[in-house]
Amino acid sequence: MTTPVEREAFHARLLAIGKERYHDQHPFHVMLHGGRCTMTQVRAWVINRYYYQSRIPMKDAAFLSRCDEPDLRRAWRSRIEDHDGGLDQGGGIRRWLRLAAAVGLDPGYVASTRGVLPATRFAVDAYVSFVREKPLLEAVASSLTELFAPKIHSERIAGLLQHYAFADDAALAYFRQRLTEAPRDVEFGLAYVLDHAETADKQDAAAAALVFKTEVLWTQLDALYSAYVAPGIIPPGGWDGQDGMLGEPMAERSSELRASDGRAAL
Numbered sequence: 001m002t003t004p005v006e007r008e009a010f011h012a013r014l015l016a017i018g019k020e021r022y023h024d025q026h027p028f029h030v031m032l033h034g035g036r037c038t039m040t041q042v043r044a045w046v047i048n049r050y051y052y053q054s055r056i057p058m059k060d061a062a063f064l065s066r067c068d069e070p071d072l073r074r075a076w077r078s079r080i081e082d083h084d085g086g087l088d089q090g091g092g093i094r095r096w097l098r099l100a101a102a103v104g105l106d107p108g109y110v111a112s113t114r115g116v117l118p119a120t121r122f123a124v125d126a127y128v129s130f131v132r133e134k135p136l137l138e139a140v141a142s143s144l145t146e147l148f149a150p151k152i153h154s155e156r157i158a159g160l161l162q163h164y165a166f167a168d169d170a171a172l173a174y175f176r177q178r179l180t181e182a183p184r185d186v187e188f189g190l191a192y193v194l195d196h197a198e199t200a201d202k203q204d205a206a207a208a209a210l211v212f213k214t215e216v217l218w219t220q221l222d223a224l225y226s227a228y229v230a231p232g233i234i235p236p237g238g239w240d241g242q243d244g245m246l247g248e249p250m251a252e253r254s255s256e257l258r259a260s261d262g263r264a265a266l
């Protein structure tokens with residue numbers, strides 16, 4: 001059993017991991033949110049990030065398949081509904097594909113996951129395997145990066161709206177929706193981890209799971225940066241900057257597409 005003071009210290013330890021390691025500080029996100037990405041870089045992010053989106057409900061299904069507590073399953077299953085939506089509409093995956101269309105990509109191309117960078121696949125697949133194989137406490141702890149997600153989603157909404165003409169409420173609906181979903185999910189996940197990590201060893205394992213997850217997220221952006229920013233080496237199989245475009249190419253630089261002068265031109 002942990003005392004209230006030990007529990008609070010463990011909570012602070014988890015928050016410190018996010019402060020030090022969360023991907024809001026990655027140079028690719030700094031560029032994206034500050035309006036310094038070209039449209040090619042934005043599209044590469046949308047294509048690669050889709051792979052993460054597509055695997056989230058699969059990792060949550062893997063989690064549920066191992067869960068023998070009905071209460072835990074009841075609390076967890078809405079995560080799959082949030083991402084997959086109903087038979088005909090709704091859900092984060094469809095909302096992400098609306099963002100894909102808004103940046104000029106064919107949603108069918110994005111959904112095919114062709115062009116996803118190898119490192120993105122390895123990192124995301126490692127997350128799904130982690131949740132499938134590790135003790136439930138560590139699997140839940142690995143989702144706690146979502147403690148830090150509302151801040152990055154708010155910064156992203158503001159940054160994209162300010163700097164890119166494609167950005168409007170429909171294109172950014174994915175992020176707005178997460179502003180209410182993520183806090184609910186993470187409130188449950190955090191309470192579960194604080195309640196179940198009742199020994200020093202379990203606290204260490206849960207903290208390591210959260211570090212692992214920050215690395216899953218950071219690695220995806222390293223891969224994007226290396227392929228599409230510097231040194232700009234696109235590995236075999238990575239999106240070539242051309243495939244899967246919808247209709248006429250849009251202007252390349254985000255600076256040409258600023259809200260003040262760009263919207264009318266589109």
Ligand SMILES: O=C(O)c1cc(C(=O)O)c2c(n1)C(=O)C(=O)c1cc(C(=O)O)[nH]c1-2
Nearest residue numbers: 056142143144145146148149152153178217
């Ligand atoms: O945009 C982001 O930076 C970001 C980060 C994370 C995260 O911290 O893992 C998630 C999301 N978004 C997200 O939209 C989402 O649905 C989500 C689910 C999970 C998870 O681990 O179960 N993380 C995240």
